[in-house]
Amino acid sequence: MNSNIYNLCQMNKQSSPIDSLDQVPVALLAVYSNEDIKLLNKEAYRLFQEEQLGGMPALDSMIQKDIVGIQPNQKTLSSITLADKTIPVILLASEIQNSETSKIVSVQPIQQELDIHEVNVWRNVSTLFCHKLGNIITSLDIFSSALSQGLPENQMHLEGVSIEQVMGDILNSTNKLKLYNHALQKITYQPSPRFQKINLNWLLGTVNDICGELCIEHKITLVTNLSDSDLEIQGDLVLLQDALIQLVNNAVDALANTTHGKIELNILHTGQGKAVINIADNGPGIPQELIDKLFLPLYSTKGHGKGVGLSTVRQVIHIHNGTITATNNKNGGALFSIKFNCSRSSQSNM
Structure with a gap:
């Protein structure tokens, strides 16, 4: 250089x-x-x-x-x-x-390189943790099954506590462990993309069509602004659609308590072979102290979440040599921006 x-x-x-x-x-x-x-x-x-x-x-x-x-x-x-x-x-x-x-x-x-390194570290840790957790789950399954089948009728209660109740608690805990183990396995999974030429206007149009009904159901206005230029990237259609749909679904969740909710999708051509896809909403936005944690595996802002969605989205974007950032709009709401290398499309289809 x-x-x-x-x-x-x-x-x-x-x-x-x-x-x-x-x-x-x-x-x-x-x-x-x-x-x-x-x-x-x-x-x-x-x-x-x-x-x-x-x-x-x-x-x-x-x-x-x-x-x-x-x-x-x-x-x-x-x-x-x-x-x-x-x-x-x-x-x-x-x-x-x-x-x-x-x-x-x-x-x-070098943020993209650091993000990729962070994902690889998490993947290695998660692989090891999955192995250890799987052994514990197997042991609990065997133990609880043997215990429930091996006790005679006259020993099904111990000091006023029902053995069946204890066994139920063990089984519930085992099922929760299985859910978290499944979440960890999703983090360690490295999808094999099938690259093809994808027109970005066409891609965003399909996401608009897929998510439109969900937005209508939640009384949210979905606005999609396409680029004046026909831009295309090399990408996996299914992976990119899933990533964008996940971001729209997250925006729908964020607008749960917002009247006149609005989600806006747009494509910007920034020049020199770069395109940006923005997903913005007019919800409460992202607390400043959480922005740097959003893409961490197993981190979730939802009480019921497993913290897999956004880390998987970032992984998909990195596979496509792109970057994703989360910020807050000046006028309120969250903004997710995805930057790709692109070229001008020779034709307007996928």
């Missing part, structure tokens, strides 16, 4: 170096000898959410210190704080030989 950045910086110096740098798919910053920092390409503009190129990004003191202090050919881990969100990034510096700029620093977000 260092040599590529340097080469691009040397291209078209007399015409438009910024146009050349826009070819780089990571954010680039110029660090001047007086320690000023400026944005260099469109990816930097998107990452730092600045209004114009060449402007001074609003940096917190920690990453500004990291960017100024990094040496050429050095790589370091840092983070960007934007609004209420912290984004982990890797910084990589390249020295530029001219009178003004001392170096160029690339800023690469």
Whole structure:
């Protein structure tokens, strides 16, 4: 990456170096000898959410210190704080030989890599836990069955407690363990996707059709806004439909106590081969302290939930080399955003 950045910086110096740098798919910053920092390409503009190129990004003191202090050919881990969100990034510096700029620093977000690592850790832990839990369940089944069948009639009560009642409690506890074991097995399951070209407008249209009846039943308005561009991705239709339907179902649950509930689905083409699918509602939103926990396996905001749904959704998105984030809308309600690599569709069907 260092040599590529340097080469691009040397291209078209007399015409438009910024146009050349826009070819780089990571954010680039110029660090001047007086320690000023400026944005260099469109990816930097998107990452730092600045209004114009060449402007001074609003940096917190920690990453500004990291960017100024990094040496050429050095790589370091840092983070960007934007609004209420912290984004982990890797910084990589390249020295530029001219009178003004001392170096160029690339800023690469790594949240997706961290999320994938986290999922793999949870999968390994869950596999081990499933094995141990399965052994306990088997032992309880055998013990309770043998105990209930082996006791004579005159010993079915002990100190005023019915043995049948005790056996019922054991069986109920065993069944609960089986449910949690099943939930853990779902976490450890790695689906084998069948990739095909999928038109995103068509995909969102099918989700609208499938979820429409449920929304009508709960008196919720479902609005779907399709993209003006025909965008397509390589994906597994069933897995993606299930993931999006899960998110809509979660939104329906969140709107249980909201009058005039509304769920909005839309597709945005952000340029440079990226598309975003948003699922938004006007419910109570997500408590700030829970946002970072939503996608953890076995974590649920529902009293009856097993904490499998959103972790499975994230796993499906990662299989498709995408990312998913959860935030709150400025006007209230939750917003789930899924970003994919995409291309323009050559035809309008699936």
